[in-house]
Amino acid sequence: MSVDIDITGLPAERIVFSPSPLAELGNALHALAAPGHHPGLHGWTAATAAGLKPDLADRLYEAHFLWSPGFSDILMAFAAVPDRQGQPGATLAEELDILDQLDDERFVASALEFSCSATYNSGGPSPLIDPPGRERALQTAAARGPRQEDFTRRLLTDPPAIRAWIRRLLEDCEQAFFADTWQRLRVQLAADARHKADLLRHKGLAEALAAISPALSLTGEGRISADKLTDGLATALDPAVGAGITFVPTTMGWPHLLVLHAAGWRPVVHYPVDEPDLPRPPSVQIVRQRLEALAHPRRMELARFLARGAYSTVELVEVVGMSAPEVSRHLSTMKKAGLVTTRRRGRYVLHQLDLTVAARLGSDFLAGILR
Template identity: 30%
Template sequence: MAVVITLQGAVPADVAVGLSPLAELMACLHSIAEPEHHLAVRPWLERVRTDLSPESQSLIAVYAPLWTRRRCRLLMPLEPPLGRTLEQELDRLEALPLDDFVMGVAPSVHGGVFDTRDLLTDESVRTAYTVSSERRSFSRGELARSLLQAPERMRTGLLELLRRCAAEFFDAEWGRVQHRLEGECTRLRARVQALPLPEALASLSPNAVVRHNPPAVVFDKLQSLRADLRGRRCLLVPSAHSRPHLIVKDDPPYPLVVHFPVENTTQVERATLAQVRLRLAILSDPARLSLCRHLVNEPITTSDLAVRTGMSLPQVSRHLGRLREVGLLTSRRDGRQIYHRLDTDRLMHLGVDVLTSIIR
């Protein structure tokens, strides 16, 4: 699975590099909702989660589908120019036609694969969408009903939450990281002008590969996407809070957006030599490693894993059991469903654990 951006006929003028405080706020909200992905900003997360008002914490959880697995395209810049203030971006979202708001938010609320093209006009599609969202989680089902039954009220509530977050923590954080991100923009603009476009885009990720005939850049991600940049705009937006995620969103009629992380540091933990050896052995199995790519993104059930990977339920259960034995899996019950998640804390530190085991 990969994201492929084809660049045949694209020129540097098609690419805009700049800041988006709204996209950075979404990255912050993602890290608040999914702290296990973001070890590099853990001290900041602990401070923010302590200082957030109870009402804000509750609302962040309600709207979480918009910034967890399938981040909402409307919370990224909708058009050039980049570099607008947060309030200008929120005003643009508030002025968006209501039908465009519904269609832009619906995929993230659902969070999976669902054809939303007739969502505005076909009652059977609306019903199926709500039921399918609820099957993914109760909170997604509730948000889907709010979106379809009272979209203006939902948008008003979302905007109020984003402005609350700006006042409670984001304005201060944006003031801290803005200069750093502006420096990254300056360096990237220079690369876009000096390098062939595929090489410039590939510089956004160490896991990117340049292809020729036709020219393209391939990002190794748990996502299948092919986008053609010919005749389109591409917005490159750096983030101090999105690591380890590089996000590519292709939702016409909006420009293609690449929201990419800038470098961060992270703290490490220690594990015993026996734990390191056992975890490496468990992860060496190709089928188990394939499961991990799904388990890292969001809580998921055994049956969903079987559908996504083509394995049988007993096979998936055995692999999950081995991951749990070595402390790489967490599970929680939600009603009748049990959701599993990779322990990214321990997984991200495994490389350091190997080195520590060798030199101690």
Template identity: 35%
Template sequence: MPVLLDLRGAKSSDVAVGTSPISELQACLHSLAEPDHHLESRPWLTGIGESMSPGLGHRLTRFAPLWARRRCRLLLPLSPPLDVDMATELDRVSRLPENDFVAAAAYAVQGGSFDPRGAVTRPGEFVAACEARSFSRGELARSLIDDPGDFRRVLVRTLEDSVDAFFAKEWERIHGRLRDEVEQTRSRLRGLPLAEVLSSVSPAARPVRDGRAVRFDKLQNLTVPLGGNPVFLVPTIHGRPHLIIRGEPGFPVVLHYPVAWRGQPPSIDEVRQRLTILSDPARLSLCRHMVNEAITTSDLARRTGMTRPQVSRHLAKLRSAGLLTSERSGRYVYHRMDVHHLMGIGVELLRVIVR
């Protein structure tokens, strides 16, 4: 089930690349709400959780549906330009027309298939749909419908308190890295076809239809037309591994894409290949011998009862998957499992599942 960006009628001049502090704050709040999706951020998340005041923690828990499974469109850039400060982005949230605010919040609060515009036209059905999902979503939905103004004021104040409590310091730390990514993407936008630029933001993307569309491997079945619409490319550090694509009518199209890790993150096909290679019983037997010590092909053959050619073929497979290191010492070549990459398979699998 892909997300397809339809590039017919779209021009590179329609695309803006820049930073968005409110988008990065939402990514941080998602990490706090879903820490199992962000194992590499666990120490930072633990520190934030331990230092947070109980009052702010309670409000973040109350509003968590806004940034848990789905990201709230309110907390992505609402209008140009990009590269503005947090106060400007929060002011845009505060000034959004009430019906637009309610619909944008409703999409994330319900988190299912209910049409968010129904929160305005059929509020009773919207609250019931949220209650069917969970008690907390139902309570949050009711507060949105009963008093949208108070809902908005408390939400904005919660975001401001989050900035003061932890985000301002973190934004200062990561802003330079995000700016570097922005400049790199702007450079690609000036020199490459639009389909290649959009595909470059994720290993889960590729141009299709002779460059007239870009396909993203996501758990959605969605087509987003870019022609005639402003498009924002916004990099994120705390949002990785998630790639967020939003194209609601009335708002700019947003691709909130993760800054790459050191090295290119694996594609789902690469992770599948590694799991397939490791699933072979003979290779698993070899791995058990090589995980604690470096060992030669001949010794592996003797210990496992395989022939040397059989061992060599299995070692070649493990090496092709990046799971084996080999080092010559005199006449012999010693093989050992790359434990760091072996342990990373679980994290890589999680990343491609939640991307």
């Protein structure tokens, strides 16, 4: 499964690397709403949440579906404004001005995209003008609580008033905590964007993608492919919004790799800046292969022994009561998944569970599904 972006013939100058203060604020709000996704930010989320005034905390809860569990495209509004050529604003105020340029239909559709994911790629009508879409948005919001349902109803009834309300909310967040956070992060993010742009210039797109994330690759069909637990297809060649693609670095968004691939929007890859102390997670395919390998009860039994020490096939046959061909087949499956290591001792080949890989499987699984 993957989200692919068609870049056939796209010139390098149409590929933009730039931080976005509004997108980073969205990540900060997501971290506050879902701190379990961001173990490296526990100190920041705990201190920030404790310092929020009750009124601001209540308002954040009302609108929290804009950044949790999903991430609304309105937080990267520059991708829908042709005049921006894929460039985010330099300040939060500038990005909020860009957000104000979206018409009500596009704003509402993007704000409520959690209720219309089935039409995300194809670009269905806005819930503002589509009665079935409106009803679906209200039903989905109701499942998240009465305050979210009421907020959604007000957004559908009076978009200008709620848009002004959201802008004030984001401005209040900047004043309360984000200005200091952005001041601390913006230099690092700008430096990372410059570094990736230099890689693109001097070593090509494939090298730049490899440095951005192991989940990104350049295919032979002229596409950028993002290893995700979903399927999607976008184009960076839409003349209506301007050909190009934007890469936005984030510190607070780790481990999420977000790909904006909505119809009628310029594609955006919102990538986490590497944390030097954290290992890069394997691909979704490898994680799935390892989980499937361990799901078989006989392989689970083998893992019990292999976790304790190194065993030859002959020894495993004796302790688990399987035939030698059975044991060999199961060991082959586990080895292909990277779960078992082998070494030769004389005429025997010894097998052992890779404890480091097994210990990381839970965190790799979470990184894969959260990416």
